Amino acid sequence: MSTQSKISDFLKDKIQIVNIVFILTIVLPILYPISMPIPISKEVRDAYEYVDALPDGTLAIYSVHLSASIWPEIGPPFTAVLNHIIEKDIKIVFISDAAQGPALIERGIELIGGKSKLGEYGEDWVLLGYLPGAFEVSLATFMEDSSIYSKDYYGNLVSELPLMSKLPAGKDADVFLGNVGGISTLEPVVRQAGPYLPIVVCGISSSGYSLSMPYYEAGSLVGVVPPGSGGAAYEYMSGKPGLAMQTQVTLSFPNLFMVLVIILTNMSFLLKKVRGGT
Amino acid sequence: MAELEFVVAAVVTLVAMSMAFKESWLSRITEHLALGVLGGYATVASIKYLIDTISTQVAGADYINLIPALFIGVLLYFQFSKEYRWVSGIPTSLLLGTMLGLLSSKTIRPQIIEQITATVFSFSGADAMTSFNNIIILITTAFSLFFFFFSAGYSGTSGKLKQFARYIIMLSLGASFGNMYMGVVTRLIDRFMFLLGVY
Numbered sequence: 172m173s174t175q176s177k178i179s180d181f182l183k184d185k186i187q188i189v190n191i192v193f194i195l196t197i198v199l200p201i202l203y204p205i206s207m208p209i210p211i212s213k214e215v216r217d218a219y220e221y222v223d224a225l226p227d228g229t230l231a232i233y234s235v236h237l238s239a240s241i242w243p244e245i246g247p248p249f250t251a252v253l254n255h256i257i258e259k260d261i262k263i264v265f266i267s268d269a270a271q272g273p274a275l276i277e278r279g280i281e282l283i284g285g286k287s288k289l290g291e292y293g294e295d296w297v298l299l300g301y302l303p304g305a306f307e308v309s310l311a312t313f314m315e316d317s318s319i320y321s322k323d324y325y326g327n328l329v330s331e332l333p334l335m336s337k338l339p340a341g342k343d344a345d346v347f348l349g350n351v352g353g354i355s356t357l358e359p360v361v362r363q364a365g366p367y368l369p370i371v372v373c374g375i376s377s378s379g380y381s382l383s384m385p386y387y388e389a390g391s392l393v394g395v396v397p398p399g400s401g402g403a404a405y406e407y408m409s410g411k412p413g414l415a416m417q418t419q420v421t422l423s424f425p426n427l428f429m430v431l432v433i434i435l436t437n438m439s440f441l442l443k444k445v446r447g448g449t
Numbered sequence: 450m451a452e453l454e455f456v457v458a459a460v461v462t463l464v465a466m467s468m469a470f471k472e473s474w475l476s477r478i479t480e481h482l483a484l485g486v487l488g489g490y491a492t493v494a495s496i497k498y499l500i501d502t503i504s505t506q507v508a509g510a511d512y513i514n515l516i517p518a519l520f521i522g523v524l525l526y527f528q529f530s531k532e533y534r535w536v537s538g539i540p541t542s543l544l545l546g547t548m549l550g551l552l553s554s555k556t557i558r559p560q561i562i563e564q565i566t567a568t569v570f571s572f573s574g575a576d577a578m579t580s581f582n583n584i585i586i587l588i589t590t591a592f593s594l595f596f597f598f599f600s601a602g603y604s605g606t607s608g609k610l611k612q613f614a615r616y617i618i619m620l621s622l623g624a625s626f627g628n629m630y631m632g633v634v635t636r637l638i639d640r641f642m643f644l645l646g647v648y
Contacts, residue, residue: 429634
């Protein structure tokens with residue numbers, strides 16, 4: 172079979188044409204980026220203003236549920252918030268309930284300029300690492316006793332880290348920042364950390380964003396940075412454009428294409444119905 | 450070594466994407482590879498935590514916490530014995546009981562009281578739009594609860610109410626699906642940005 176006949180057979184299947192056009196709507200904006208307005212929603216503004224108002228010396232627990240599969244959604248808001256925090260003298264204790272979390276936290280730190288941007292390790296920031304087991308139980312225990320971590324991610328004894336002497340229990344921190352995977356990781360945070368600390372959701376997956384809004388509206392969350400437009404809005408407000416803004420602009424075109432496809436297919440379906448077809 | 454990492458990542462990404470055009474033995478291998486790597490990484494990370502905890506407690510002679518915890522953990526492995534499987538029920542029940550206790554003790558305030566208060570008692574907002582939104586939330590919540598609580602058919606007045614509630618639920622499911630779709634496309638964009646060398 173000649174190459175030309177293979178290509179023509181391939182293109183006879185209309186879904187392949189849709190796939191190709193869909194890929195072009197993603198690739199072309201990446202190669203030729205354009206600027207677009209970024210909407211700023213109330214929950215993102217609340218999150219930004221709260222973090223911006225944190226005084227120097229604030230001790231924050233940053234719970235990061237990152238895995239490679241949701242890095243594209245939660246990673247950009249994570250780096251956006253980190254870029255904001257490094258301007259202030261905020262002490263951070265990173266914890267994670269995902270096995271890949273610590274490695275991706277390090278990746279996020281590299282993207283903002285490296286570990287030196289966060290300050291001195293052990294004094295200004297600590298990466299405690301992955302805590303296996305049910306997140307509800309591990310977070311509840313951490314909030315009461317931080318010695319549930321015996322060693323940090325780098326193998327140092329937690330008892331020998333100066334910053335951890337200020338955090339005998341998670342509830343002794345000043346604020347809880349969370350990058351959560353979805354509602355299954357958000358709800359333990361609301362239940363176990365909520366009674367003690369104000370919670371700012373600095374990133375959440377798209378499937379969990381709509382489910383987090385009842386908690387934001389009820390006041391359980393100070394602010395929420397959703398994926399996509401939320402991270403872009405946060406970067407815009409902090410004046411440091413990055414991955415989130417680029418991704419958000421690119422996202423507009425495949426979304427528009429898909430809306431067009433949905434409208435066309437529904438029109439075709441309705442026309443068939445009107446004409447009495449099946 | 451860093452270059453090899455990027456080459457392997459690019460090849461695996463392209464092979465996985467080829468599944469959109471035609472499934473092949475290569476794309477199936479990438480699926481198995483992804484699952485295997487995820488499972489293996491999580492296993493190693495968990496074992497590392499266990500070794501760190503045990504070694505720290507042995508070094509500090511903290512046997513009061515260590516020995517019961519190890520004993521209960523070992524009991525879980527009786528799951529693999531046909532005759533003594535019931536023994537693994539003891540640590541399982543301890544784990545489940547602890548989790549349920551922690552869950553239920555802290556559920557009432559954020560997930561029941563605060564939610565009811567925010568839904569039912571918050572008509573006024575910062576502006577007219579917020580107040581309007583609050584009223585819509587109350588009405589749609591009431592209709593959704595009506596749909597699930599009452600098993601009336603689709604006839605009569607209750608049937609019309611149920612039909613309206615069904616449309617509301619479908620709207621919200623559609624919005625959730627739209628969010629989920631955007632999340633999936635975001636991941637695809639990330640892969641294309643990687644392939645095109647944006648970062």
